[in-house]
Amino acid sequence: MADTKERNQTSVTGFILLDFGNLHELKILLFPLFLLIYIVTVAGNVLVVALVVSDQHLHTPMYFFLGNLSCLETCYTSTILPRMLASLLTGDRSISVRGCLVQFDIFGSLLAAECCLLSVMSYDRYLAICKPLHYAACMNSRFSFQLAAGSWLSGSVVNTITACWLSQLIFCGPNEIDHFLCDYTPLIKLSCSDTSLMVLVISPVCFIFILPPFLLTLTSYVAIISTVLRISSSAGRQKAFSTCSSHLIVVTIFYGTLFVVYMLPDTAALRDLNKVSSVFYTILTPVVNPLIYSLRNKEVKEALRKAL
16 A cells, blocks of 8 residues: 555656647747747847957946846746747647756746846946946956856855755646746645645745845945936936946846746736746846847947947
8 A cells, every 4th residue: 555655656757837728729829939039039148148258348347247147048048948839839748857847946046146147237337327436446357257156156056955855845746837837836836745844944045035136136226316316417317327227127027027926926816927927037038138238238239230
């Protein structure tokens, strides 16, 4: 009897990601749409990285962080869209337990790293606008590298621990995940193990880990806006705000949709809203970032013109 129970508990070796399962009639439109988004995302972000590396005029902390953001979002999108495209094309929506945990680990680490990197970029703009005389001394190349490296590494620490903890759980059915990616909450709900200790420990740790970057970003922009409004000339205000407006747009889109997904209760009524919001911060934000930064940035447009 014990052997039978153990076999039943370990019988689930994979999950079914339902993706947009209730939109079968739109599958013929979703595949080319997401394929186009993926191509534009990778091409746009790789182009930004290439311009930042090759153009001497872009060898500044602001563009160094922008290059890191573009590199991060190329990796970020590549953990989600290729599998989704294959699912839409073949109809096979299965993913192994190991593959699901690997996707969660990479996706979650990059998500946390982006939160940290966006806060670093907002701090960079705060120094440039509010402390211009100290900017060159404070934001030197060594400190810029340390901030970028810290953003990449910090995101992986807590999330890798979470993924390792998730790998110890037992999944015995059901195995359907009503999402297009493997995320923490759906995996916890599908587990047959006792997850009370994990939820008690991991959830507050993750919240504490993500909250400081958001508060730093918010504080930086409150100080920036306050400083800009005190500039007497309208031309000066416009010039000062133009250096951070692109980043502010990205931050608003990213955190706005992120809070909808992770702060609202996980109920059946809000599940579709959460899924649509997830599309914004996982798929649409990486594709619009290069467009926002390049179309609204004179230096990037000039570097692109010279490259062409």
